[in-house]
Each structure stands twice: as C-alpha cells, then as structure tokens.
Amino acid sequence: MTKKIQRFLAEQRPATPCLVVDLDIVADAYRKLRAAVPTAGIYYAIKANPAPEILRLLARLGSSFDTASVNEIDMVLAAGGSAERISYGNTIKKKRDIAAAHARGVKLFAFDSGAELDKLAEAAPGAKVFCRILTSGVGADWPLSRKFGCEIEMARDLLVEAAARGVVPHGVSFHVGSQQKDPQAWDDAIAQAAWIFQECEARGVKLSMLNIGGGFPARYRRDMPAMASYGEAIHESLSRHFGNNIPEIIVEPGRQMVGDAGIIQTEVVLISRKGRNDPRRWVYLDIGKFGGLAETMDEAIQYPISTPRKGKLERVILAGPTCDSADVLYEKADYRMPIDLQVGDKLEIRSTGAYTTTYASVAFNGFEPIKTYCV
Numbered sequence: 001m002t003k004k005i006q007r008f009l010a011e012q013r014p015a016t017p018c019l020v021v022d023l024d025i026v027a028d029a030y031r032k033l034r035a036a037v038p039t040a041g042i043y044y045a046i047k048a049n050p051a052p053e054i055l056r057l058l059a060r061l062g063s064s065f066d067t068a069s070v071n072e073i074d075m076v077l078a079a080g081g082s083a084e085r086i087s088y089g090n091t092i093k094k095k096r097d098i099a100a101a102h103a104r105g106v107k108l109f110a111f112d113s114g115a116e117l118d119k120l121a122e123a124a125p126g127a128k129v130f131c132r133i134l135t136s137g138v139g140a141d142w143p144l145s146r147k148f149g150c151e152i153e154m155a156r157d158l159l160v161e162a163a164a165r166g167v168v169p170h171g172v173s174f175h176v177g178s179q180q181k182d183p184q185a186w187d188d189a190i191a192q193a194a195w196i197f198q199e200c201e202a203r204g205v206k207l208s209m210l211n212i213g214g215g216f217p218a219r220y221r222r223d224m225p226a227m228a229s230y231g232e233a234i235h236e237s238l239s240r241h242f243g244n245n246i247p248e249i250i251v252e253p254g255r256q257m258v259g260d261a262g263i264i265q266t267e268v269v270l271i272s273r274k275g276r277n278d279p280r281r282w283v284y285l286d287i288g289k290f291g292g293l294a295e296t297m298d299e300a301i302q303y304p305i306s307t308p309r310k311g312k313l314e315r316v317i318l319a320g321p322t323c324d325s326a327d328v329l330y331e332k333a334d335y336r337m338p339i340d341l342q343v344g345d346k347l348e349i350r351s352t353g354a355y356t357t358t359y360a361s362v363a364f365n366g367f368e369p370i371k372t373y374c375v
Helices: 004-013 023-036 051-061 069-076 095-103 114-123 152-162 184-203 227-242 255-261 295-301
Strands: 018-021 041-046 065-067 085-089 106-110 128-132 141-142 166-174 178-180 209-211 248-251 263-273 282-285 311-317 328-330 337-339 346-350 371-374
Touching: 004 018, 004 328, 018 023, 023 041, 023 227, 023 255, 051 069, 065 069, 069 085, 069 095, 085 095, 095 114, 106 114, 114 152, 128 152, 128 209, 141 209, 152 166, 166 184, 184 209, 227 263, 255 263, 295 328
Parallel strands: 018 371, 041 065, 041 248, 065 085, 085 106, 106 128, 128 166, 166 209, 209 248, 282 311
Antiparallel strands: 018 263, 141 178, 263 282, 263 346, 311 328, 311 337
C-alpha cells in the first residue's frame, strides 16, 4: 500500500471493487528492468494492463509494446507510441487483422506455424517475422506451454521457408511462463534458440533477433529473486550459447511492470458457514474470478490480502459474488482472516495491477466491469 494509493482511497472513497495503480511504481519497475537487461529492447505486454495512463507513461520512458490484437495496436498509437515500436506478438491472427496492422505501419510479427506464415506472406509483405518455439514452463506459476510455439526443427524449417516468401526471417521467440520463479529457466530455451540461429545460417538464412519473452515476476505471498538476478542469469546464458555473436534481444514484461503497482479494494458481502459444525467460514467478496481474479484458477496466483481488523486469525474459504459454483478463489491455500471480520469491511488485494481488469467479464450476472484509477 503506497501513500498515494492510501490517500486516494481515503479521500475519494471509490465504489468497490476497484483497482488503483500507482504510476510511480510502474516507472520504478521499468527502471529496474532496464538496469537488469540494459541492452534489451523492452516491449511492454499491454495485455497485462492497457490503462491509457500506463501506456502514455511507458511511451514517454522509451518502452516499445507487445500487442495481441489490432485494438491493442490502436491503444498504443493513441497513447503516443509509434508503429515502429510495436510487435504483433500473438501467433493466432486473422489475415485481415495482419493486413490492418501492416497498414498501420507495424512491421514485426510473430508466428509458429506454416498456416500463419502463409497469412503473413500474403497480408504483410516485407514484414519482419519471428518464430516462437515451445517451452516447458517449469518453474512458472502460470505456464504458457502447449498452446503457443512449435518444435525447434519446425521453427528452423519455417524460418528458412520465410526467406523465400517475401517476408524477412528476423528471429526466434519463446516464453518461459508467467510468474517464473527460477532465473535459470531461460537457459534451455536460449540454447535451443542458438541452435536454430546456427542451423538457419548454415542454410543461408541469417537471423538477427531473439525475443526472450516475459515471465519476470511480481511479488505475491512469497519473495521472489531480485530483477538483477534474472538479468545476470540471462546475460550469462546468452554469452555461453551465442559467444560474441549475441543478437538483438527483446523482452516482453507484463506482470513485472505493473503487477506490484496495483491494489484492488473489495468489500466483504457475506460471511457464512455451511453447517453448524463447519470449522471454516466462507468469506464472499464483491469481486471474484469473473470480476478480474481469473488467475486464481487452480489457486495458481495467490494474492496477498490485508484487512484493517486485528482479531485472531483463522482459516477461511474466499469466494466471489456470482451465481457460479466455479467462483471460488481460495479453498486449498492457507488464507486466514480475523475472527472479528464483518460484512461491509473493506479488504485490499495487493499486487493486482496485472491481468485483472483485462480478465474481467463485461457483465456476467450483471456486475459492472472493475474500474481502474491511476494515481
């Protein structure tokens, strides 16, 4: 809880649930990442939080942007970012969206299949393309494996083919999984990327860019390694696998950039038990999975939650307000609330600046989407 957020909540008393983001924390996160990977291009993954105030701030600081749709591209352009600083990083795109992005001046596109390369060759001639490879996601609280990427042999073949298709085979990308706890997790994927670079060069195709994705963590219920530790591990791995021929490097932070900058304030709607001898209380909040806390699925992301009450703590089950039995946030994890907690109390769910508002439903059960305030 920063002083700016505390003052805003005390003075403005916004309706709950709401997300309040401290822009100074975003700027500090950008500076820490820049210090950790000083030579890398920073492409903020705006899917984490596309608030216009955040995009304008990062554009002023010199960030580039990773986008997943034409709408996100337009958000960047409206915030003062230029098309030359945009990557269309989604590997699943409609042909007309590729054409629309290309018409707006976007020149950098991701792909991971022959069918996607076909679309890029037809709709974005002359564009720079990079192929995403599969990773295991081991060590990440929110893995991004299986759905995205291809095997390295296929990536090599696709990049060689791209050279003959009127687009520029620019490089390789991967993602080691969101909220990656292990700074060494990048090493295996960097090694595989180096192999692809060598194989492509042997076939007459010289690649020049390596996109090492995001994965840098926010701080939730346990401490994470410092950003410097990630930077050191990545630099060591790049030096070991690429030697003196390290390519242009791109990173795609999302959670690290905005996660710790935001706090959701929520209200306790109901406290109940399921039986007279039920040892655990159910605490229902006015926000749940469908209101922005989708990453509580399988209790993967465990947000710190604070309350002004000071009573003895006991284990609880936390759930959202909707008429859906899946809207349970934490049942297995050891969450404890004061025994004097009351209906109407305000709780703060911390480190919720990333992947909350963008996951919220438009109007499930008629609840309004969560509002964002940037201070």
